[in-house]
Amino acid sequence: MDGAIMDSSLVVEALSHLIAENNIKNPNFGTALSGHSVIIKRIQLPMMSEAELSESIQWEAEQYIPFDINDVNLDYVVLDSSAGDSMDVLLVAVKKDRIADYTSVLVQAGREPSLVDVDVFALQNAYEANYELPHDTMALVNIGASVMNINVLHQGSSVFWRDVAFGGNQYTEAIQRELNLPREEAERLKLGERVGEHSLQSVLGILNSVSEDLAAELQKTIDFFVATSSVDRLERLVLGGGGSQILSLDEVLKERFQVAVEVMNPFRNIRYSESDFDPEWINRHAPAMSVAVGLAVRAVGD
Secondary structure, three states: OOOOOOOHHHHHHHHHHHHHHOOOOOOEEEEEEOOOOEEEEEEEEEOOOHHHHHHHHHHHHHOOOOOOHHHEEEEEEEEEOOOOOEEEEEEEEEEHHHHHHHHHHHHHOOOEEEEEEEHHHHHHHHHHHHOOOOOOEEEEEEEOOOOEEEEEEEOOEEEEEEEEOOOHHHHHHHHHHHHOOOHHHHHHHHOOOOEOOEOHHHHHHHHHHHHHHHHHHHHHHHHHHHHOOOOOOOOEEEEEOHHHHOOOHHHHHHHHHOOEEEEOOOOOOOOOOOOOOOHHHHHHHHHHHHHHHHHHOOOOOO
16 A cells, blocks of 8 residues: 555566567666655745755755655755745655665666656646646546545646545455455456446446545545635546546546546547557556656656
8 A cells, every 4th residue: 555565576577577568678767656655845945046955955855854854865846936035846755765665676677767756746747748737726636546646736837736545446345345256356347347247337336435435535635725725616627547437436526526527648649659559458548547658758867
């Protein structure tokens, strides 16, 4: 849970298989993290030069990070320095041991870990590569297997981030529990396949019940954002991740939030060889690759 790699040998094996199967030559790989090991803060500092900021950021960051500063890797970007005597800085800190868990998997698979991002910003990169940045307030919500990443954008800028321990596994476990099925069969039912006498109709009530729970978790986060910001309301939800394709989830969220809900297509503006990649397969699985596309559009060193 929480993005931790429980069995690195299994991950290395799966990654090596994908590299061989797809004949991937590029040695540079990127990865992204989320969960409690990741801290993202927007802080306000006195106006200073880039050199001064570089020298003082470690000390400034200590006030905002609940871990020992020596146990994290730190990065930052100046968001706005036009406010006279102060400037807004986006601060990101990730525990070193969590980064090492992810990068060592890439090294063991024979690749170079060239880029480490966080899920909420990789999601935003994928969105920006495919859509015009809106001027309203919207939430990008990536629903993974065990974690839901939330990134709120206001007038084109990222203003709020949260990872919630809720995802597609909850749907699978609910189907297993209610219908007394093994995990593999529950997964297939969740994706809309028929399994034995169980049709999609027979699991729709289970899926909707879990979707209501997901919506309630998302509501808590959005309510907290609205209560602690100058923004009155959310105007749109854009979903990514494999969990975004759960049947009727978009309808459940529309009903609860009374806003437009759409599922992101991270390949909307991206060309690929249709002889190498089956367009039907890509279209079916596209939302699940939102974070991966967000990493892939980055350049090493940017």
